[in-house]
Amino acid sequence: MDKSSRLTGFYKLSLAERVDWLKEFAGLTEEEAKALSGAAGLGPDQADHMVENVVGVFGLPLGIATNFVINGRDYLIPMAIEEPSVVAGASFAARLVREGGGFVTVSDEPLMIGQIQILDVANPWAARFELLAARGRLLALANEQDPVIVRLGGGARDLEVRVLENSPVGPMLAVHLIYDARDAMGANTVNTALEAIAPVVAEISGGRTLLRILSNLADRRLARAKGVVPVQSLAHGEFSGQDVARGIMEAWAFAAADPYRAATHNKGIMNGVDAVVIATGNDWRAIEAGAHSYAARNGRYTALSTWHVDGNNLVGTLELPMAVGIVGGATRVHPAAKVALKLLGVATARELAEVIAAVGLAQNLAALRALASEGIQRGHMKLHARQVAIAAGAEGELIEQVVQVMIREKTIRLDRAEAILNKLRAES
Ligand code: NAD
Numbered sequence: 001m002d003k004s005s006r007l008t009g010f011y012k013l014s015l016a017e018r019v020d021w022l023k024e025f026a027g028l029t030e031e032e033a034k035a036l037s038g039a040a041g042l043g044p045d046q047a048d049h050m051v052e053n054v055v056g057v058f059g060l061p062l063g064i065a066t067n068f069v070i071n072g073r074d075y076l077i078p079m080a081i082e083e084p085s086v087v088a089g090a091s092f093a094a095r096l097v098r099e100g101g102g103f104v105t106v107s108d109e110p111l112m113i114g115q116i117q118i119l120d121v122a123n124p125w126a127a128r129f130e131l132l133a134a135r136g137r138l139l140a141l142a143n144e145q146d147p148v149i150v151r152l153g154g155g156a157r158d159l160e161v162r163v164l165e166n167s168p169v170g171p172m173l174a175v176h177l178i179y180d181a182r183d184a185m186g187a188n189t190v191n192t193a194l195e196a197i198a199p200v201v202a203e204i205s206g207g208r209t210l211l212r213i214l215s216n217l218a219d220r221r222l223a224r225a226k227g228v229v230p231v232q233s234l235a236h237g238e239f240s241g242q243d244v245a246r247g248i249m250e251a252w253a254f255a256a257a258d259p260y261r262a263a264t265h266n267k268g269i270m271n272g273v274d275a276v277v278i279a280t281g282n283d284w285r286a287i288e289a290g291a292h293s294y295a296a297r298n299g300r301y302t303a304l305s306t307w308h309v310d311g312n313n314l315v316g317t318l319e320l321p322m323a324v325g326i327v328g329g330a331t332r333v334h335p336a337a338k339v340a341l342k343l344l345g346v347a348t349a350r351e352l353a354e355v356i357a358a359v360g361l362a363q364n365l366a367a368l369r370a371l372a373s374e375g376i377q378r379g380h381m382k383l384h385a386r387q388v389a390i391a392a393g394a395e396g397e398l399i400e401q402v403v404q405v406m407i408r409e410k411t412i413r414l415d416r417a418e419a420i421l422n423k424l425r426a427e428s
Contacts, residue, residue, distance in 0.1 A: 005074035006098065007066040011088070022064065025076065026343045035335035036062060036078075036343075042334055050333065062279060062336065063087035064343075067094035069102030070225075070358045077359055078340035079275035084383030086271045089366030090359055093227075096369075097362065100228035100313060105354035110181045111157060111220035112323060114190040114213070116198050118173040121207035127173060128161040130204050135159045141200060142177060142193040149189055154182035156193060175201055178220060183349040185283060185325035190214040216289035216323070219297065223322035223350075223357035227365065229314045239373045245314040247372025248307050248365070255303035262303045265364070266295055269304055269318065272363030276356045280344070281330035281337025283323075290321035305364050318361040322353035385412045392417035398424060 003025055010018065019037045022028060034040035038059060048054040065077035065087050077094075079087050097103055121127045131138070135158075142156035149155055158178040165171050177197070179190045194212035202209040234244035255265035270291060277284040295304050305318040325331055326341055326349050346352040382403065389402035392414055398421060405420045406412045 003074060005066050005068050005076050006095070007076075010064070010066050018064070022076070022343065026345070028339060028342070032339045032342065035339050038062070038336075041336045046333075046335075050330065060278070062340075063275075065090040065094065065359065065362075067091050067098055068355075068358065068362070069094075069098050070105055070355055072102065075345070075355055076343055077276060077355070078279040078343055079272070079359075080279040080336075080340075081271070081275040083271060084387060086275060086363065088383075089370075090272050090362045093362035093365040093369070096229045096233050096365065097227040099233045100230055103225050103227050103358035103361065105223065105225045105358055107223040107322065107350045107354050107357075108221050110154070110183070110186070110323075110349055110353075112179050112181050112186040112190050112218055113215040113220060114177040114179055114194045115211065115215050116175040116177070116194055116201050116209055117211040118175065118201065118205050118207040118209050119169070121171070121173055121205055124163045124165070124171050124173055127205035127207060128163055131161045131173075131175060131201065132159065134200075134204050138177075138197050138200060141197050142179070145193045145196045146189050149180075149182055149184070152182045154180040156180075173205060173207065176215075181323075181325070181349075183326050184328035185286065185323050185349075186328075187214050187283070187286070187323075188328065216286050216321075217293040217297075218290045218321035218323040219294055221321055221323050221353070222294075222319055223353040224317065224319045225354065225357035225361040226318075227316045227358070227361050229316075229365070231309065231312050231314055234314065234369065237374065244369060244373050245309045248314060248368045249309055251368045251372045252303060252305065252307040256306070259301040262295065262301050265303050265305070265368075266291065268367035269320075269360040269364045271367075272359040273320075273356055276359050277324060279337065279340040280324065280326075280352065281332075281334040281340075282325060283329060286323055287321075290323060294321050305361060307368065316361055316365055318357055318364065320357065320360065322356055324352050324356060325349050326352055381407060381412060385417075388412050388414055388417045389421070392421050394421050 019033050023033045042057050044056055047057050060080045060082055063079050065079055068075040068077055138159055139156040143150050156177060156179050160176040162174045164174055181189055191213055198209045198212045231241040231245045235241040255262045274284045277287050295301050304320050307316045331337055385403040385406045389399045394402045401424055402417050402420050
């Protein structure tokens, strides 16, 4: 796909026109377009095969963030999210970074960590030695479990053994199996390998193995994004570019120094990250667990991104674990996720991980720019007011009318929306 993602006025098109446009852009079939638009897609029968006790399907809005250039290539970004302003924020920030040449991203090999817990070991350090001495045998056994992944160049890479001397139940060992999951997220694959080697691990260590499960702190599988924005592009309203750039740096410094702020700073990043993770059928709990545990890796929870002013540019970076797949899990099962992956046109799980990191950084920039200038509510107000109006029961033209009154009154509350709605209905 060499087409530009710089779509002026995409938001002004009708829903049907946007879908038609995407069909053209990504060469989608009629069926694929329907899966995206919600006209078809995941149905109850298919859902019934995915999880237990199914009674239906739960929908989420699917939006397209525009303007993204990542490593010189244009991307349209599918985002599944219920929160207003996120898709618009990502598109806006991507346009700013586009002016600085677009995002640059890099990522690690798709290495997951699987853990085996060993208890009741007489001499943990001696057991550790014996396990490391048997490294080759254990890796070979792990690799017998998934010949497909091994053939594709993945599989067990390394073995590490950690002695946890002071757990609440006494000393224990944690064996780490380092496993290249290629284009899969890797949870099932790694867990299968762990279960296969656990009996041998128990025998070699002389202990009792208990848990055999991957770690979501996927810190060998980091994705990184960098974005540069010319300071003058940040000027808006009464705010100069310099003021906004400095404000963004100061806002980041607050998050770097304070966990209370860092939690919200990172939540803003995850607004973008999760929306793409969900749209592509990936496990967002895994990504959330990885992101926040990585943010606390030095013993104090901090910001996942950095921002600083460098001459005439504002420079941002983001680094976080990104265990996502383009095969496995629901990625090839959920009809809309399959189309989302086609739309992104990513060739590998690493490429997807890097795109998601860029979206996270864009979302962070959008939030900080608003917070460090006019505040978040002004841009948010109209969309928020729409949701409140709908929650109050407004439909059709009444939605906009209720929104207008609430914005004029600067009071966006459910009780007020209900009162306005009752009045409008009584008048009509
Ligand atoms: P999976 O088992 O569905 O698919 C992976 C398989 O696809 C591999 O075994 C491999 O044989 C095959 N494959 C084909 N082409 C491949 C390629 N190019 N690269 C890699 N593998 C390829 O999926 P998974 O990624 O092992 O597991 C993901 C699922 O596990 C998710 O649904 C997740 O929710 C779930 N899960 C998560 C956790 C956790 O995060 N703690 C725990 C358990 C399960």
